[in-house]
Amino acid sequence: MAGAVxxxxxxxxxxxxxxxxxxxAANRMPHRWLATDTPHERATFVTDFTALPFPSxxxxxxxxxxxxxxxxxxxxxxxxxxxxxxxxxxxxxxGFNPVSLWGFRQQRAHLYRRLGMNRLFLPQxxxxxxxxxxxxxxxxxxxxxxxxxxxxxxxALLSASWLQRYAWMDKAGARxxxxxxxxxxxxxxxxxxxxxxxxxxxxxxxxxANAPVSVANSAGSHRAGLQNFSQEEDED
Numbered sequence: 001m002a003g004a005v006x007x008x009x010x011x012x013x014x015x016x017x018x019x020x021x022x023x024x025a026a027n028r029m030p031h032r033w034l035a036t037d038t039p040h041e042r043a044t045f046v047t048d049f050t051a052l053p054f055p056s057x058x059x060x061x062x063x064x065x066x067x068x069x070x071x072x073x074x075x076x077x078x079x080x081x082x083x084x085x086x087x088x089x090x091x092x093x094x095g096f097n098p099v100s101l102w103g104f105r106q107q108r109a110h111l112y113r114r115l116g117m118n119r120l121f122l123p124q125x126x127x128x129x130x131x132x133x134x135x136x137x138x139x140x141x142x143x144x145x146x147x148x149x150x151x152x153x154x155x156a157l158l159s160a161s162w163l164q165r166y167a168w169m170d171k172a173g174a175r176x177x178x179x180x181x182x183x184x185x186x187x188x189x190x191x192x193x194x195x196x197x198x199x200x201x202x203x204x205x206x207x208x209a210n211a212p213v214s215v216a217n218s219a220g221s222h223r224a225g226l227q228n229f230s231q232e233e234d235e236d
Contacts, residue, residue: 001021001023001063001065001092001094001185002023002025002026003026004092004147004185004187005023005024005026005027005061005063005092006026006027006028008027008029008060008061008090009028009029009060010029010059010060010061010086010089011029011030011031011060012029012031012032012033012058012059012060012061013027013029013031013032013033013059013060013061013062013063014032014033014034014035014052014054014059014061014062014063014084015032015033015034015035015062015063015064015065016035016036016049016062016063016064016067016077016081017035017036017037017049017064017065017066017067017070018065018066018067019034019036019040019041019042019043021065022034023063023065023092023094024061024063027061029060029061033045035047035049035052037049037071049067049071049077049080050071050073050076050077050080051080052080052081052083052084054084055084056083056084057084057085057086057087058084058086059084059085059086059089060085060086060089060090061089061090061091061092062081062084062085062089062090062091062092063091063092064077064081064091064092064093064094065094066094066095066096068093068095068129068134069095069096069127069128069129074129075137078137078138078141079141082141082142082143082190085190086190087190087191087192088189088190088191088192089189089190090146090187090188090189090190091138091143091186091187091188091190092185092186092187093134093185093186093187093188094183094184094185094186095128095129095131095134095183095184095186096128096182096183096184097128097130097131097150097179097180097181097182097183097184098128098129098130099130099179099180100153100180100181100182101153101154101155101156101180101182102152102156102182102183103128103182105155105156106128106156131148131150131179131184131186134184134186135148135186138186138188141190142190142191142192142193143188143189143190143191144188144189144191145186145187145188146187146188146189147186147187148184148185148186148187149184149185150174150178150179150180150181150183150184150185151170151174151181151182151183151184151185152170152181152182152183153169153170153172153173153174153177153180153181153182154166154167154169154170154182155169156182
């Protein structure tokens with residue numbers, strides 16, 4: 001994911017979900033935020049992913065590391081991403097592949113839970129969204145797929161020693177059965193027909209000044225940073 005965001009340029013970047021991963025660490029945009037749907041110490045603010053507190057056409061990059069599959073309404077969440085992205089803005093999506101060894105183990109684990117046996121390997125919340133299904137959603141929202149990759153062909157094992165024994169499967173899988181990787185990544189560009197991009201003669205917009213009521217909570221230190229950002233633009 002670091003390689004997918006490193007060369008994306010602009011002013012404003014947003015990561016939705018998975019605060020344990022700093023998906024924007026390799027990006028060089030001046031304003032980068034982390035939004036979660038539950039309070040977390042690293043979160044810039046807490047919000048509903050289906051009602052993002054940003055104006056339309058205001059963000060240059062949105063990264064969703066497993067955010068769609070953990071969302072109660074993934075299609076609406078993706079529509080919100082399309083709304084807030086500027087034309088030619090990029091979305092980077094990472095998800096679990098249901099047609100994989102990890103997907104098979106998760107399906108089997110759900111069966112065990114119905115039988116009273118708690119053996120879930122991955123989070124219970126949400127459902128896997130297939131690679132082709134995700135591509136279809138993006139196309140319906142006027143995105144153009146820029147690149148897509150699969151990875152992680154080893155079985156879903158908890159033992160580090162056993163994972164090391166199956167390390168050969170990552171190279172073999174990428175060559176012989178590439179679409180069965182347990183994790184996939186997609187990079188897509190928002191296209192707007194009939195629009196010609198010009199070099200902007202204006203400064204970066206104040207995008208969080210009038211945030212709607214969907215923002216439920218904020219981390220104090222990050223909130224202060226956002227306020228300073230708004231004050232600087234007022235002075236400009």
